[in-house]
Amino acid sequence: MLGFSASAGRLLSLAGVLALTTPVVAFAPGPFVAPAQAQEAQAQEAQVALEPLVIVTDPKGAHPVEHRLSVEVMRTPAEREHGLMDRRYLPPDRGMLFQFHREQNVLMWMKNTYIPLDMIFISPKGEVTHIHENAEPLSEDIISSDGPALGVLEVNAGYARKIGLKEGDLARHPMFGQ
Numbered sequence: 001m002l003g004f005s006a007s008a009g010r011l012l013s014l015a016g017v018l019a020l021t022t023p024v025v026a027f028a029p030g031p032f033v034a035p036a037q038a039q040e041a042q043a044q045e046a047q048v049a050l051e052p053l054v055i056v057t058d059p060k061g062a063h064p065v066e067h068r069l070s071v072e073v074m075r076t077p078a079e080r081e082h083g084l085m086d087r088r089y090l091p092p093d094r095g096m097l098f099q100f101h102r103e104q105n106v107l108m109w110m111k112n113t114y115i116p117l118d119m120i121f122i123s124p125k126g127e128v129t130h131i132h133e134n135a136e137p138l139s140e141d142i143i144s145s146d147g148p149a150l151g152v153l154e155v156n157a158g159y160a161r162k163i164g165l166k167e168g169d170l171a172r173h174p175m176f177g178q
Contacts, residue, residue, distance in 0.1 A: 048072045053097060053153070054172040055120075055128075057164050067163045069155070071097040073175070084154060085112040095155040099175050106145040106152055110135050116157035120165065121149040126176030128169045131160050151175055 050070040057065050070093060074080045080098050084090065100106065103124055110117070114137050121130040130146045134157040145152070153171060172178045 050094070051097075051173065053095065055153075055163065055165065056170040056172065057166070059168075059170045065163070069093055069095045071095045071153070071173070073097045073099055075099045083113070084115060084117070086114070088114050090115050090117075090156050092156060092159075095153050095159075097173065097175065098152040098154070100150055103148040103150045105147065106149045108135075108143045108145075108152060109141065110137055110139045110143075113137055117154045118157055118160040119143055120153040120155070120160060120171070121145040121147075122151045122153060122171045122176065123148070124150040124176060126171045126173070126178060128165065128167050128171065130167065131165060133157065133160055 049072070051073055053069045053071045055067040055069065057067065072094075074083060074096060080100075083098065084096055090096075098106075098108075106121060108119055113135075116137050117135045119132040119135055120128055121132075123129050129149055132143050135143055151171075151173075159165075
């Protein structure tokens with residue numbers, strides 16, 4: 001942010017020159033993705049296997065809705081420990097699924113994670129048991145499953161609210177026997 005000072009005039013003049021010499025770039029509507037983020041996302045996708053996951057909202061209601069994602073699955077302790085650390089971008093139709101090999105109380109944190117996330121805790125039957133919305137980037141605060149879970153799905157912050165996700169909704173993936 002520019003403050004008003006004696007040097008502000010020079011900065012404004014330089015900005016005027018840049019405006020005259022810099023090409024105008026138009027962006028299509030939708031989320032802004034900087035070129036570096038797009039390159040990082042493409043590199044990540046080339047290195048990882050993505051698996052389909054379906055979230056079903058209102059599964060027992062009159063109008064269940066399926067929401068499809070592609071997820072990276074973290075199965076080993078080393079993979080689970082690193083997760084989305086150091087990443088700066090997660091495409092909107094992607095997520096990361098943490099697989100634990102037995103149902104347990106799960107504790108997560110956002111250390112070295114730059115992307116705000118929703119964390120969705122899931123039972124062995126694929127039932128959503130707890131949702132932690134908008135986990136704060138870079139925080140070392142502990143986020144608890146508030147009960148036993150077999151898996152945790154991390155998605156971009158706001159996704160759970162956008163699709164109307166509630167406890168009791170379902171996640172379909174082979175990890176949950178489906």
